[in-house]
Amino acid sequence: MSNKRGLVIAKRISQLTGLPNSTPFLRQFSALFEGPIHFQAHQDLWKMGDRKGYLWYIEDGYGFDRILLEDGTKMLNGMTEPGIFVCDENSLLWGGVAKTDSVLYTPGIAYRISHKEWKDFVINNEAMRNVLLHINSHFVQMRKLRLLKMKMMDKVEYWKYIQDRFPGIEKYCSQTEIARYFGVSKSTMHRIMKTA
Amino acid sequence: MTQAHVNVGLLRDRLVDLLHPDQRGLMRNVKLSDYVHAYSHLPGKFNPQSIDFHDCVGIVVRGLIGVKHKFEGQDSITHFYQQGDLFLSAEIDEVYNRQGSYWQFYKKTEMILLPLKSSVWKRDQPQLASALNVQASLMAAFTYQKYINNLGLDRKLFSICWLRSNKNYLGVVPRVDIANFLDISRSSLKSFIKIAFNDE
Numbered sequence: 195m196s197n198k199r200g201l202v203i204a205k206r207i208s209q210l211t212g213l214p215n216s217t218p219f220l221r222q223f224s225a226l227f228e229g230p231i232h233f234q235a236h237q238d239l240w241k242m243g244d245r246k247g248y249l250w251y252i253e254d255g256y257g258f259d260r261i262l263l264e265d266g267t268k269m270l271n272g273m274t275e276p277g278i279f280v281c282d283e284n285s286l287l288w289g290g291v292a293k294t295d296s297v298l299y300t301p302g303i304a305y306r307i308s309h310k311e312w313k314d315f316v317i318n319n320e321a322m323r324n325v326l327l328h329i330n331s332h333f334v335q336m337r338k339l340r341l342l343k344m345k346m347m348d349k350v351e352y353w354k355y356i357q358d359r360f361p362g363i364e365k366y367c368s369q370t371e372i373a374r375y376f377g378v379s380k381s382t383m384h385r386i387m388k389t390a
Numbered sequence: 391m392t393q394a395h396v397n398v399g400l401l402r403d404r405l406v407d408l409l410h411p412d413q414r415g416l417m418r419n420v421k422l423s424d425y426v427h428a429y430s431h432l433p434g435k436f437n438p439q440s441i442d443f444h445d446c447v448g449i450v451v452r453g454l455i456g457v458k459h460k461f462e463g464q465d466s467i468t469h470f471y472q473q474g475d476l477f478l479s480a481e482i483d484e485v486y487n488r489q490g491s492y493w494q495f496y497k498k499t500e501m502i503l504l505p506l507k508s509s510v511w512k513r514d515q516p517q518l519a520s521a522l523n524v525q526a527s528l529m530a531a532f533t534y535q536k537y538i539n540n541l542g543l544d545r546k547l548f549s550i551c552w553l554r555s556n557k558n559y560l561g562v563v564p565r566v567d568i569a570n571f572l573d574i575s576r577s578s579l580k581s582f583i584k585i586a587f588n589d590e
Contacts, residue, residue, distance in 0.1 A: 337534035377541035
């Protein structure tokens with residue numbers, strides 16, 4: 195196992211869970227990742243239609259994954275930022291080709307593990323499964339919060355919050371994409387950006 | 391076939407759908423009725439003291455539930471469960487519930503629950519129990535992303551389609567809750583209801 199790889203993944207899970215990063219199953223899990231993989235700005239992490247799926251850990255870099263909506267438009271699905279694990283969730287859950295794509299807009303560093311290896315390890319390792327359940331419950335709460343912010347938070351404040359999280363977001367994403375991410379029309383988004 | 395068998399069969403179908411295609415064989419020969427229990431609740435806010443609902447996956451047999459959350463002192467509704475819908479109790483479990491999420495029962499609701507962490511279930515079906523636990527956890531996050539993405543769809547079109555598909559909700563769910571769910575004003579709701587049902 196590469197020391198760097200083992201340290202990076204185990205350290206992040208340790209931050210998320212409070213477990214020491216020397217915990218044997220965390221080290222074992224980390225060893226299954228490939229990387230570091232270096233990305234240039236605007237390179238794909240994955241594309242719609244990809245058959246082999248990976249769970250990615252982002253050490254450095256910012257981007258977005260996009261999903262094809264029922265009405266045929268593409269929407270920003272989730273933000274990619276340092277410290278998060280991302281993947282095409284539909285294919286992680288049920289296999290099949292990727293329904294989303296993901297691009298790093300800035301140079302970045304990432305590590306990856308195949309969906310199959312990830313699932314085999316998690317299903318057969320109770321301790322790691324409990325870690326996953328803990329981390330995922332955190333993700334569910336974050337998504338609930340995002341949903342509620344989209345519906346209820348003052349949109350100007352929400353825009354400022356997003357700008358803080360992803361500096362320069364307006365340089366990388368179109369106003370239409372940002373408007374959909376906010377659940378508002380393009381003209382409302384324009385007004386929000388102007389007000390902020 | 392009794393109604394209870396039909397209901398357990400419905401849960402079985404939903405659990406098969408929840409599993410990855412490679413895992414679906416694990417459901418073969420599992421007698422789910424040995425592990426599930428039925429539960430019903432009268433209209434009103436869910437009373438968590440009425441049952442041990444931790445780490446359950448379930449389906450609505452009949453009735454209607456809205457999932458509400460608290461945000462800066464206000465209630466907001468993000469989705470509903472009706473007959474045949476699969477749900478996870480974790481979304482309202484206080485351990486994972488910084489958003490004060492709760493279930494609002496709009497009608498008398500009957501459901502079937504499978505406790506995913508029951509020791510008997512885990513002892514008898516270790517592989518299936520692990521697989522379902524992982525899938526359920528992933529699905530919880532995935533489903534909330536879907537609700538987020540729905541908010542990115544054109545409000546008028548989405549609302550009209552949703553109203554047409556869920557006409558039965560109008561008689562039981564207060565308009566203020568429907569407008570909040572659709573993220574539109576009450577006057578927009580009124581005009582979308584007119585469009586949805588006058589064009590039929």
